[in-house]
Amino acid sequence: MDYHQKLKNIPETLKLVTEWKAQGKKIVHCHGNFNVVHPGHLRFLEFAKKQGDILLITISSDQSLGVALSKHFFDENERARGVCAVNFVECVAVMGREDLLSFLENAQPDICVKGREHEQHKDYNDVEEENIVKKNGGKVVYGAGRVDYSSSELLHQPAEIIKEQGVAQLQKVCTKQNIELIQLLSIIRKYKQLKMLVIGDTIVDQYIACDPIGMSAEAPVIAVKEIDKKEFLGGAGIVACHIKSLGAKCTYLSVVGNDKPAVFAKDVLDEHQVKHILIEDSNRPTTYKKRFMVNNQKLFRVSRIKEQTINEDLENKVIKNLELIIPTVDGVVISDFSYGLVSPRVLKYIQSICEKHNVRIFADSQCSSQIGDVSKFKSIDLITPTEREARIALRNNDDGLERLGYELLLKTSNQNVIITLGAKGVIAFGRKEINGKLVNDSVHFPTLVSNPLDPAGAGDAMLSAISLSLCAGANIKESTLIGSCASAIQVERLGNIPINMTELESLIIESLRYSKSDEDPMRLAQ
Template identity: 30%
Template sequence: MKTPPQNGFRRKIKTREQLLEAIGPRPRSEQVIMCHGTFDLVHPGHIRHLMYASEHADLLVVSLTSDSHINKANFRPFVPQDLRAMNLAALECVDYVIIDENATPIENLKFLQPDFFAKGYEYSSEGVHPKTREEMATIEAYGGELLFTPGDLVLSSSAIIETTPPNLAMEKLLALLHSEGLDFGDLKTALTKLKGVKVHVVGDTIVDSYTYCSLIGGTAKTPTFSVKHEREVDFSGGAAVVAKHLRAAGADVVFSTVLGDDALKDFVLDDLKAHGIDCHAMIDPSRPTTQKNAFITNGYRLLKVDKLDNRPISENTVEALKKQIAEHKVDVVVFSDFRHGIFNKVTIPQLTEAVPEGAMRVADSQVANRWGNILEFQDFDLITPNEREARFALGDQDSTIRPLALDLYKKAGCKLLILKLGDRGMITYRAPSPEVRSFFTVDSFAGNVVDAVGAGDALLSYATLSLVATKSNVIGSILGALAAAVACENDGNNPVAPEDVLKKLNALEKRSRFE
């Protein structure tokens, strides 16, 4: 069988120690020229720059800035470092590629001592930049030479990304899988291991109602829409749908929540029972079962009417919840916080302390209409906020995504952070080691988005179970992203089945083989 081209390209990608061994120390028999940059998208300007450089030495080494040092704009780098390295290695004019883990190329210039260092013309057209002067001094100190390549074709990766970003979700996924020693078979196997994981979900139940209407018209005297009621559909949402996602994936689920003494309570209890969930609901006659009713006409949401009481639950209810949490010996406890009474600064430490020893702790705190703060869930194994929730928790509206995520990861003290970025996918932060990087990204795989409500709940559920079953944060992130994509492509807040995720996986695998 013919060796896949990418395997041949990868031999060009070296560590700096491997590269020094390959090119040898100065003076060397073959002259070496080095180029350095981000190369977030390789465009014709880059190609001209690299081709010109390759003509001035025997070997062309391209050094690229690692992901951890790119802060030029939000959601950057657009292309992760492993894939950027592959893109460069695939070029015939490039002999070697190195990922520079430093903020500047200075250290590698000192270590490798290339005979020439090539810079783009734009770096010299208006005087020498201070950073370039530092590079020049470093090169001249060992007897090297700085070259400037012609600037007759100047393009910008940033401009291309900001105007017409290409869809590289598949390429990024394949690069991530390869870097972690995984493949589609591992993802499929993980799906089969979710069954039987014991989970205790604690959180606020919300009945998501959709009232479908047809537009009759407006009234003559007031700016009021007149609609005809067609039908109403109710879904058990909030923490209840997290429980349903987990159960649909095969987990054994215990669910603790607080409900009002009303008809919606009966709907929720019947629904959860039908889905095989062991529900331990505390009934509080003083509050309604939370309901959020969206009125929809011709596919547009005209209005949402909420029925709720956001008062903190009573001390007796807190004690009852603590007892339930402590009594159920499970693999993982999920706190699903919608800030409708169960979770607050007082109750979170108490409920957390009740989690059985050895159980994985997971939390999600939403701030759609409330003031939840994910940082109140300290030292958890997994937290899954979205960008808005992260910015709210940190009081930071300015930082770009990667520094924002890193700051939240450190301040939360969590083992794993999955920061949800909507249609841009997610960024995952984890504890780094010599073998693994501290963060990685997974793009969204949603095709035709019908209803994004509940996508985060699906992600939380599948990521959690995958982490318990496989201990792999990469598999957890990918399966979570795929479950979220499935949820987005279906109307209503319905649980995602493993068969649907597998179908998505199979489709991606076929695409990866160009079938």
């Protein structure tokens, strides 16, 4: 069923409802703005569909949004078209507030589905709608859909199709958000004018290629034979290398142990011409992670780490360097793996010095396999949690993604939040206020890689490119697109390898389907 067949006016919709009820169908109704349909909406709509037979969606009209709010939304036809594209939605109608109340009275849906946030924060409109539904024998169900941190798309579609769909979605986002190819390339070219400081935990990753032998005869243990191994710089170190490789000047500040992994990290940083200050702590080892693999598939990981806040003497050394470096840079990138370097005192000094010298701050606090809280970063330019990390920070496993991003902006007072969704891409939330009230301003960017070889370094590459782009004058939407492309390059490699400007420009041009008959965007961007 195409777009025009699904989109109906109110009389047509009511006629369909009558026919469906005569057939014994259970009608499920949802209402919303649906500015840009993203994975959070799809989870919600999938949940709603499971409540009955027919999924009927009504969308707020432009007029009902009001002049101030409608400026930040696509027009009602664009929003309706997006919902119509969801294959399990049977009917879509656009209506204002009074039309909605009248529609609920006449349609008498069996079930009305609302997001979990409406249950916890009911307003007058929610109560009014709920009363009408219940009066006519219906019920209201609250839910945001199932929270999944992995994707099953490859079970249903070939990888090539998924990638093509991602590219097509990206092109639509660029069109709707007025993101221009020439502007993106111009932003990347400005990287070479920037000076950045990266502070965070140094990690060395070892990849061990193995041959499977089988099951051990002594115990139910998988037996493998080591055939090769290779080390890569990870953690905050690779963020610094990405930034330098993309053209900016970069200084790297970290604490390491007195061991071979620390020597390896210094050698890699020297190789990529990253200026580094590695403060030695003889009481802790440099974090070292071993990944055992068979045919490019990871079996398991063994980590040698010490999760303990650095002592006061080390804090003083870190702060002394911060006082010298921060006044000379455009931005500070904090890559925190919750191993103890970014202590409350160190973080307080970073924010104090940056505020004094008008230096921007970008941060990520990983807690996928250890304790961490990304919401400790407050009043800064950007945080980039995964969905799991965002839910941990908010202690919220119920609300939808829109509410999640809104709550993080509200709790942290940060300018931007990017929630990463793995194979589902990312959602960028920018701080926007209308009449003094914070409103959602989010955009979903799809993934460009359907079957990544090694997703471990995706977030580091994204954080590096987005931080540089924001410092270069890009807005959050342009920056997120560039960051998504950087992430796509990284995940198609095994191990962390710094991304360079040429690779990034090439993928952006390829993804936006630049026509060779047009004027050369590389020349225009110079």
